[in-house]
Amino acid sequence: MEDIANKGGYSTILCNGDENPEKELKYLKILKSNQVDGIILTPTGKNSHYINWMIDSGVKIVFLDRLIMGTDCDAVLVDNENGSYKAVKYLIEQGYQNWNNQRLFK
Numbered sequence: 605m606e607d608i609a610n611k612g613g614y615s616t617i618l619c620n621g622d623e624n625p626e627k628e629l630k631y632l633k634i635l636k637s638n639q640v641d642g643i644i645l646t647p648t649g650k651n652s653h654y655i656n657w658m659i660d661s662g663v664k665i666v667f668l669d670r671l672i673m674g675t676d677c678d679a680v681l682v683d684n685e686n687g688s689y690k691a692v693k694y695l696i697e698q699g700y701q702n703w704n705n706q707r708l709f710k
Contacts, residue, residue: 605644614641617635617638617640619631619634619635621646621648623648624648625648625650625651628645628647628648628650628651629650629651629654632645632651632654632655632658633654635663636658636661636663640663641664642663642664642665642666643658643663643664643665643666644665644666644668645665645666645667645668646667646668646669646670647667647670647672649670649672652672652674652675655672655675656674656675659675659676659677664677665677666678666679666680667679667680667681668680669681669682
C-alpha cells in the first residue's frame, strides 16, 4: 500500500488502534486535524458518529475487513469463513489429518 501511495505522490501514516475505540478516536482526530487526504481504517464500530462526520466533511475513508452499518463508504472485505473452509478442505483432500489436536500430518 505504501509503495503505491508513494508512486502517486502521497505519504503514509500508520496508526495502530489495537481494537480500542478510544485509541481509534484519538488517531482519527489527529488525522483529521492534519488534513490527511484519506484513511484506510479497520473500524472498531464504536466511533461511527465521528467517522460519519469526517466523511460528511470530505475525508475519504475506506474500511478494511469490516463495515459499520449506517456509514456510507467503500470497503475492502474478506470472506474469512469461506477462505478457512477452502483451506481446510484443500488440506483434507491432500491427505492431511488432525493428529492429537496439535498438527496436521500427512
